[in-house]
Amino acid sequence: MESKKSIIDSAIATLKLESEAILKLIDYLNDDFVEVVNAILSSNGRVIVTGIGKSAIIAQKIVATFNSTGTPAVFMHAADAVHGDLGIIQKDDIVLCLSKSGNTPEIKLLAPLLKLSGNKLVAMLGNVESDLAKQADLILNTTVEKEACPHNLAPTTSTSAQLAMGDAIAICLLEARNFQSTDFAKYHPGGSLGKRLYLKAGDIAAKNEKPSVSPDASIKDIIIQISKNRLGAVVVIDGDNVLGMITDGDIRRMLEKHSNLENIRAIDLMSTDPKKIDSEELALLALEIIRQNNITQILVTKEERYFGLVHLHDLLQEGIV
Template identity: 80%
Template sequence: MESKKSIIELAANTFKLESEAIYNLTNYLNDDFVAVVNEILNCEGRVIVTGIGKSAIIAQKIVATFNSTGTPAIFMHAADAVHGDLGIIQHNDIILCISKSGNTPEIKLLAPLLKQRGNKLVGMLGQIDSALAKQSDWILNTTVSKEACPLNLAPTTSTTAQLAMGDALAVCLLEARNFKADDFAKYHPGGALGKRLYLKAGDLALKNEKPSIDPDASVKDIIIEISKNRLGAVVVIENNDIAGIITDGDIRRMLEKHTDWSNLKATDLMNRNPKKIEHDELALLALEIIKNNNITQLLVTKNGKYFGLVHMHDLLQEGII
């Protein structure tokens, strides 16, 4: 059984080797890298990313990153390509082939076939004198001195370098495309990330009841309304305008302050300056207002009129928090 010290040292050395390999990639950023970025930007088709073994797995991740940041991409396994999947490729696509050695049998067979189709070929590889390199129009050099694997066999440092080079491409492309948070949200409508980028305060308010009460309402009526709607608050409406808000906290403070509350009305309890947010503002902003003001309910308005309520639990339920 390995000691705690040896395990930590081995893990730390892995981080060191891989981080050094990534930083060393800056030495390989050259005219070819710039040309590839511009070629993809001007490409009227898609980026077909291919590879085999561990490089194929990296290729799939790069495809996912491209697609989510505005660069249409498709993964094509190098082994499947020579058994029918070459039909994926259209004449205006650009091909990115990933391989550490550039000399695996599948890659050596595939590269000339890709060139025969007339498509531009980018080789992301670790041996710039390989068969793939000779067929490539441009080379993205991901050479590493050694793998993090103690046997220097399992792809570790090399696949990390490939991943980083792919991320560098994606970042340069999204910046060149002026890709914004709104664009990102269009590609990520599901999950907590997407919701943080597109979900509006009004969307949450519409899912809730819209509790309201008159200024002259009794404490009993206020408590009933708050309990009925399970939002912990009720909005006081006077002449179709917002007069204030009463929360369950206001009720507790009233009970502490008064022994006789039979004559109290909504106007005696309400907060006349409640925190508000317009219905078309992001739910993320609603969360910021709630946190900064140490409240649990936020009044949502539309053109200054009462639209609904957002509760802290709504944000939690949607994964915004």
């Protein structure tokens, strides 16, 4: 069984080696890198990303990042490409080929075929003297001094470098396109991430009841409304006008101060300046307001009129928190 020190030391050495290799990529950012970004930006096609072995796995991640940030991309396995998958490539597509050595049999066979198609070939590789480098139109240099593997065999540092270079391209493209969080939401509609980016306060409030009482409502009527709707609050309205809001906390504080409740009305209890949010604002903003003010519910309005309530529990259920 390994000691704690030896395990931690090994992990530190790996992280240092890989982080240093990624920083070294800064020295490799040249005119070819700029041309790659501009070629993708001006292309009417997609980015076809290919590779073999561990590079193929990194290629799939780069494809996923491109697609989620507004750059259409497709993964093509280098081994399958020569058995029919070359048909994936369309005339306006740019091909990005990942390889550490640039000399594996599959890549040596594939590179000339890619050139025949007339598509721009970009090579992301760790050997700028390789067969792939000689075939490529543009080169992204991801050379590393050594793998983190003590035998310098298992792709570790080299794949980290490929991944980082892919991210660098994706972010350059994202910023050049002025890709916003609203755009990001279009590609991530599912799960809590998507909801944080597109779900509106009004979407949640619309699912709830709209508890309300008149200004002269009695304590009994107020408590019935709060209990009935399970939102911990009731809004005091006069016609279409919002006068204020009463929470269950307001009720408790009132009971501590008064023994005679007969003459107390909603207008005596309500907060005249409740925290509120427009129905078109993101639910995420509603959460921020709730957190900042240490409250559990927020009033939702539409065109300054009462639209509904959003409770902290609603945000929890939607996965916004």
